[in-house]
Amino acid sequence: MTKSFSRRFIFSLAAAASCALALPAQASDWQPNRPVEMVIMAGQGGGADRLARLFQSIIQQERLARMPFMPVNKGGGSGAEGLRYLKDNHGNPTIIMATLNSYFTTPIQTDLGVDIEEFTPLARMAVDTFALWVNADSGIETLDQYIEAVKAADGAWRMGGTGSGQEDSLVTALLEREFGIRHTYVPMGGGGEVATQLAGGHIDSTVNNPSEAISLWQAGRVRPIALLTPERLESMPGVPTFAELGTPLEYYMQRSFVAPGGLTEEQQTYYIDLLRALSETEVWRNYAAEQALMTDFIYGDELQAYFLSEREMHRELLASIE
Amino acid sequence: MDFSAVGAAASEALTLASFIGIGGGVLLGYVVGVIPGLSRSVAISIAIPMTFYMSPFIAISFLIGLSKGTAAGSAVSAILLNAPGEASSAATSLDGYPLAKQGKPKTALQVGLIASVLGDILATIILIFVAIPFARVALLFGPYEMAAILAFALVFIAGLSGGNIFKGLAAGGLGIFLGTIGLDNQTGLPRLTFGYTELMDGMPLIAVAIGTLALSEMFIQSEKLRYDRENMSVALKKDSSDRITWPIFKNILPTILRGTGVGTFVGALPGLGPSVGSFMSYGMAQKAAKDPETFGKGNPKGIAAAESADNAVIPAALIPLFGLGIPGNVSAALLIGAFAIHGITVGPLLLRDNPELLYSIFAGMILASVIMLVLGWYGLMVFAQITRVPPHVVIPIVIFFCLAGMMLQGYGTFGLVILMAFALLGYLMKKYDYSFVTFLVAFIITPMLELNLRQSIILSRGNWEILLGRPIAMFFIACTAIALIALIIRTFRKEKPLADAPAD
Numbered sequence: 001m002t003k004s005f006s007r008r009f010i011f012s013l014a015a016a017a018s019c020a021l022a023l024p025a026q027a028s029d030w031q032p033n034r035p036v037e038m039v040i041m042a043g044q045g046g047g048a049d050r051l052a053r054l055f056q057s058i059i060q061q062e063r064l065a066r067m068p069f070m071p072v073n074k075g076g077g078s079g080a081e082g083l084r085y086l087k088d089n090h091g092n093p094t095i096i097m098a099t100l101n102s103y104f105t106t107p108i109q110t111d112l113g114v115d116i117e118e119f120t121p122l123a124r125m126a127v128d129t130f131a132l133w134v135n136a137d138s139g140i141e142t143l144d145q146y147i148e149a150v151k152a153a154d155g156a157w158r159m160g161g162t163g164s165g166q167e168d169s170l171v172t173a174l175l176e177r178e179f180g181i182r183h184t185y186v187p188m189g190g191g192g193e194v195a196t197q198l199a200g201g202h203i204d205s206t207v208n209n210p211s212e213a214i215s216l217w218q219a220g221r222v223r224p225i226a227l228l229t230p231e232r233l234e235s236m237p238g239v240p241t242f243a244e245l246g247t248p249l250e251y252y253m254q255r256s257f258v259a260p261g262g263l264t265e266e267q268q269t270y271y272i273d274l275l276r277a278l279s280e281t282e283v284w285r286n287y288a289a290e291q292a293l294m295t296d297f298i299y300g301d302e303l304q305a306y307f308l309s310e311r312e313m314h315r316e317l318l319a320s321i322e
Numbered sequence: 323m324d325f326s327a328v329g330a331a332a333s334e335a336l337t338l339a340s341f342i343g344i345g346g347g348v349l350l351g352y353v354v355g356v357i358p359g360l361s362r363s364v365a366i367s368i369a370i371p372m373t374f375y376m377s378p379f380i381a382i383s384f385l386i387g388l389s390k391g392t393a394a395g396s397a398v399s400a401i402l403l404n405a406p407g408e409a410s411s412a413a414t415s416l417d418g419y420p421l422a423k424q425g426k427p428k429t430a431l432q433v434g435l436i437a438s439v440l441g442d443i444l445a446t447i448i449l450i451f452v453a454i455p456f457a458r459v460a461l462l463f464g465p466y467e468m469a470a471i472l473a474f475a476l477v478f479i480a481g482l483s484g485g486n487i488f489k490g491l492a493a494g495g496l497g498i499f500l501g502t503i504g505l506d507n508q509t510g511l512p513r514l515t516f517g518y519t520e521l522m523d524g525m526p527l528i529a530v531a532i533g534t535l536a537l538s539e540m541f542i543q544s545e546k547l548r549y550d551r552e553n554m555s556v557a558l559k560k561d562s563s564d565r566i567t568w569p570i571f572k573n574i575l576p577t578i579l580r581g582t583g584v585g586t587f588v589g590a591l592p593g594l595g596p597s598v599g600s601f602m603s604y605g606m607a608q609k610a611a612k613d614p615e616t617f618g619k620g621n622p623k624g625i626a627a628a629e630s631a632d633n634a635v636i637p638a639a640l641i642p643l644f645g646l647g648i649p650g651n652v653s654a655a656l657l658i659g660a661f662a663i664h665g666i667t668v669g670p671l672l673l674r675d676n677p678e679l680l681y682s683i684f685a686g687m688i689l690a691s692v693i694m695l696v697l698g699w700y701g702l703m704v705f706a707q708i709t710r711v712p713p714h715v716v717i718p719i720v721i722f723f724c725l726a727g728m729m730l731q732g733y734g735t736f737g738l739v740i741l742m743a744f745a746l747l748g749y750l751m752k753k754y755d756y757s758f759v760t761f762l763v764a765f766i767i768t769p770m771l772e773l774n775l776r777q778s779i780i781l782s783r784g785n786w787e788i789l790l791g792r793p794i795a796m797f798f799i800a801c802t803a804i805a806l807i808a809l810i811i812r813t814f815r816k817e818k819p820l821a822d823a824p825a826d
Binding site for chain 1: 461732
């Protein structure tokens with residue numbers, strides 16, 4: 001036992017040394033000794049999935065890790081499948097999970113027996129932003145016109161979004177609470193489908209992520225009204241924020257990594273260092289800027305605190321809908 | 323069109339590196355397609371890491387070649403083993419397998435290959451000339467239109483199976499019922515999941531398709547092996563009578579053109595998918611034929627209809643992708659990811675910002691089709707030999723691939739249990755002559771139909787009159803009604819069914 005351990009240790013040291021040129025300084029002594037499973041708590045093709053696969057490619061191309069990272073989709077039940085998987089693999093250091101906001105909402109809405117506080121927080125890579133969009137032919141250019149139009153429609157205003165209880169419906173609920181308006185919420189498939197239906201005029205407005213609708217905006221089919229961010233975004237020139245317009249509304253889609261509970265500090269540090277190195281690569285910087293992502297890197301305990309406060313916020317929000 | 327960019331694109335497409343890259347993609351896809359149990363989206367997600375080291379043009383062409391290869395390859399197992407690798411090839415086996423059993427496996431494979439390649443090339447050409455200007459046509463199709471089309475597809479395809487209408491209704495009803503399992507998108511509540519988180523996204527289509535199509539067929543064949551050992555393998559004819567001839571080609575050409583049209587239409591609308599395309603095309607070919615009774619008994623037109631549409635869907639699914647930046651299906655969504663990895667945003671601006679890349683990709687797609695023709699032509703000579711291999715060797719190998727394919731999808735033991743359950747169901751359905759085609763199509767269409775129907779109801783607030791202003795939806799509702807009436811009339815006249823799903 002001891003022998004194989006020390007051999008493994010020497011091997012990993014040797015490997016670390018041989019990679020020393022390519023690798024950024026590794027503070028952790030621990031290294032995964034088999035391929036790392038990168039669980040995605042969403043289906044193939046969505047925003048979380050694309051991002052995870054981008055990370056996989058950057059890790060591989062920039063040689064950030066000795067072992068490959070293999071993306072696995074476990075999106076069943078708004079991510080319930082992934083959450084259960086992480087819980088069932090307590091203490092397994094070769095699994096990490098790419099999360100989104102269903103990390104908070106799914107355990108609140110379904111009785112999974114999962115407490116996210118038990119998982120090991122790694123790092124938050126980015127938060128995706130939201131904006132209010134209308135069809136380009138609607139004639140609506142400002143938030144005031146929008147509110148007026150929704151009020152005039154008397155509940156018949158069609159807001160499209162992802163499934164009920166998911167982010168888009170929460171943002172819609174925030175808007176309704178803040179402005180005292182009512183929409184008819186139309187649940188659809190993924191964000192791409194929602195953007196398309198808006199461009200086709202089948203619905204009146206959406207709260208798409210900029211990345212989902214930017215290409216349709218460039219094509220002149222849809223128009224952003226306001227951003228749910230504290231400051232304007234470089235990739236969305238000329239678009240005001242809700243805060244500027246007098247109502248400080250904010251909502252984000254977080255993109256973080258977590259690991260199963262029961263990891264040692266060394267193991268946690270390994271992944272945090274790796275993700276930090278990843279967040280500093282040029283490919284990632286360019287991608288984030290283009291997709292209007294905000295990239296404040298937070299990790300470890302600070303991330304856990306963020307998770308817990310977000311969970312409370314979502315709990316209140318969900319309660320206020322029902 | 324910018325001709326200097328086209329010239330530069332052609333010269334980039336015709337380098338050795340691109341030949342190797344695209345050829346490798348087509349070959350890999352073809353092999354994955356031939357093996358029952360492995361599917362296109364798995365092939366693409368496995369292949370994406372391989373593309374990190376390629377130039378953007380080769381990477382994208384590699385992935386598109388891979389898609390095309392799987393579509394053409396899946397016809398091989400459908401024709402030779404009656405074990406289609408994907409739901410979209412199930413229509414191919416309806417006529418392909420009987421024709422192969424009649425001692426003409428090469429003819430069947432050649433018809434399939436030629437239909438695949440032609441459907442593919444024609445749809446690629448349509449993509450090139452139509453994609454960007456006409457992509458916005460897809461925007462005309464909202465929930466009302468999609469619900470109407472899906473309802474039509476359901477009735478029309480279900481009506482194909484013939485046989486006893488009550489058995490048809492039972493099979494379709496079971497498909498619809500199983501299609502409703504999973505999270506309710508409107509209320510966010512789970513339905514019929516019995517606490518299994520694995521079922522929250524619905525019954526995994528892959529398990530249902532592999533189980534009812536491929537694995538159950540192996541059960542049927544191993545049962546037959548007990549008392550019909552001699553006739554199970556087909557000896558290839560030594561002379562040249564087993565090959566596609568000019569009269570056969572002339573005969574199937576109109577079918578291929580129609581199939582391409584259907585496939586392109588279905589592909590250009592986000593969400594419908596290749597199985598709807600291939601079955602619609604098969605049904606239309608049968609309705610248009612002078613000899614509808616020969617369908618299901620080895621009519622080359624049946625193969626041509628299914629394969630041309632199945633392959634036309636792939637380039638057509640890129641129409642909304644390149645025209646609007648919207649992925650039409652999971653494969654296209656994975657392609658967006660592949661573009662993103664290379665720092666390219668897909669959408670209408672690709673033509674303005676990166677015309678050379680776009681034209682290179684188009685050239686690469688045409689090249690992929692040509693490579694597929696050559697590769698498939700020689701490949702089928704080899705694969706046709708499978709019919710000579712004794713079934714007691716083939717059957718366990720196919721069963722192994724079905725199980726391995728399921729494991730590769732990442733569903734674990736749970737997936738295997740579901741797979742076995744559906745294999746058993748498929749076995750019983752085939753044994754007692756319930757149409758598994760009706761079942762499978764109902765299962766595939768139901769979730770999409772439900773989503774669009776409920777959206778329509780919310781949007782219209784339950785008001786029927788809103789449909790009067792939607793001519794496209796009205797057209798498909800009328801088509802649905804006609805198909806339904808025709809089906810009822812046929813049942814009461816007790817006519818001979820047009821085509822039986824091959825029970826053997």
